[in-house]
Amino acid sequence: MSKLKLFGDPISGNCLKAKWTAEYLRADIEWIPLDILNGDTRRDDFLAVNPFGQIPAAVLPDGRVITQSNAIMTYLAENFGGSLLPQDPYERAQVFQWLFWEQNSHEPYIAGRRFRKAYKKLADEEIDSEWLPRGYAALALMERTLLDNDFLVGITLTLADIAVVAYTRVAHEGGFDLSDYPGVRRWITRVERQLDIKPVGNA
């Protein structure tokens, strides 16, 4: 029987968070690793599957495609059981709040700096100088919640934690120092344990 196929590159936090969600839910899907830097997402065989050439991409058994990491995670949470997306209307809204915030206020700066420093090998002066303070502002906002709470929403792991941890745990690769964010560091360890993923030494 045909399964949902999830195409992604393990260097991409956006891809990993979809993969981790599927694994946490023990969803019976097929993970297909691609190498972005090697041009895999520009090859005809992948473009035949997803004309937009983006990853992560979830391809349903009938060929229909879902893109956008957080939309894929939401789809998995709503269709493969589990409680990563709470039923309580307010907690549910909080999860979506963090998911949208991650894409507009966290990922552009924290993942953006990491990609430019760790993969494109750019120097600090070649990276938009606004990104460092904006990334720290995102970490400070997380710290406000995580100093007194084990998880971003409610008292258990949700999609919010998986989405936000993906690039936070590798923030040091983008030049962010987490020393002053003890709540964030403890939370990284906690979420990595829940997801059974190997620490990268940022916590």
Add this chain to the structure above:
Amino acid sequence: MSKLKLFGDPISGNCLKAKWTAEYLRADIEWIPLDILNGDTRRDDFLAVNPFGQIPAAVLPDGRVITQSNAIMTYLAENFGGSLLPQDPYERAQVFQWLFWEQNSHEPYIAGRRFRKAYKKLADEEIDSEWLPRGYAALALMERTLLDNDFLVGITLTLADIAVVAYTRVAHEGGFDLSDYPGVRRWITRVERQLDIKPVGNA
């Protein structure tokens, strides 16, 4: 009886899209207009309601706050009836795909240029030169869908249309010319009519 209060500034597409969603759903809420440029979101009375000082902000009758425009829209769609968020799992995923895409691939460039040109009165040279081509790439991606479809997802209005139309209809204020995007222009008119909002002349 206490109602949900929606705080927002009518110059902000992110605020308007939450307001339009509530109006379309005939949700019995209270709209409280603030003036960002006049500092209303930095005043103590608003900060007492929402310590993060962001708008749009939805404040539930018990005082709990939801921020992030698209999270507020999702909350309204899930709790005030209507069919702006489809039940079909794939269409639902498509709506979320557009909502996340709007925040990471459309709003930063199209709303970003509009704010800098129309409100901060900056010259083109003072605005990141990547934003114009990225905004046009977003419009081109929409055109691919809208040339042959009345709405972004399925055959009726959804949250996706409301979220994406908010800044697309005022894209000309950011220097974007929609002449080459006839599908987008027809869709703007269609969505404005459905939402019963006054055209701004971009279509």
